[in-house]
Amino acid sequence: MTYPSTNDYLRETVLSATPAQLVTMLYDRLLLDLARAEAAQSEENWVAAGAHLLHAQDIITELANSLDVDAWAGGRDLLALYTYLGSRLIAANVQRDVRITRECSEHLGPLRWAWLAAAEGLASSGTPTAEQGIAVVA
Template identity: 60%
Template sequence: MSMMGGAQARRAQLNREAVLSATPVRLLTMLYDRLLLDLGRAEIAQNIEDWAVASENLLHAQAIVSELSTSLNVEAWEGGEGLFALYTYVSNALMSANIHRDVARTREAIALLEPLRQTWHEAAALLPAQSAARAGGEYGLA
């Protein structure tokens, strides 16, 4: 194994360990961070007409939105149905952004999701670790 391959393998192992040991709320913030990273990369790729890279990132973003949507317990809290509707809307926007190579739809998804990412990070920072695990379970993330 080359030096570069060893470093990549170690980084992948550390990422797996971080995910496996994370509380549900931390997992949620990690998903949002990756989702916005994918969307930012897709937007850049769309702007330079690198459609393969744009598509790869949009598809990964769609997978994350799907995971967020399916793990959401809409009955656990009052805003659950609204958040589910937002995830459905964003999922459709990302499909459209990919199919029609529409950077405006990618930007729209970023504009809708970035405030949520920030809010989840703020909420996670306010919760002690034990409460964070319980809160994540209440939102269908455990």
């Protein structure tokens, strides 16, 4: 008997996720990258810190690129925040500054919880609406 691998399970999870759940997953990974980068920076392991910060930048770019700024009133503000955070992640990496990494985590933590609440709200109510903030994901 063959058992599914962790990668198989992860692929199926992603393929079956709603757009809101996918955004939440991106935030989860983004915050994990930042926690790992912070730990690596604290240990002065700049190679590992850089790798985690670069992956975090990739996620911010993906979130920004998938954002439909016209779908809801806060779309442009969220894009501005993503742009700011992208530049701060670059600074955290170049300057090797753990305080900047923490700053990014502090901005992103509440957003992750907001997306999680929205995703859970959608799961119980059905169709996404712009008022629920989910229509921002293409």
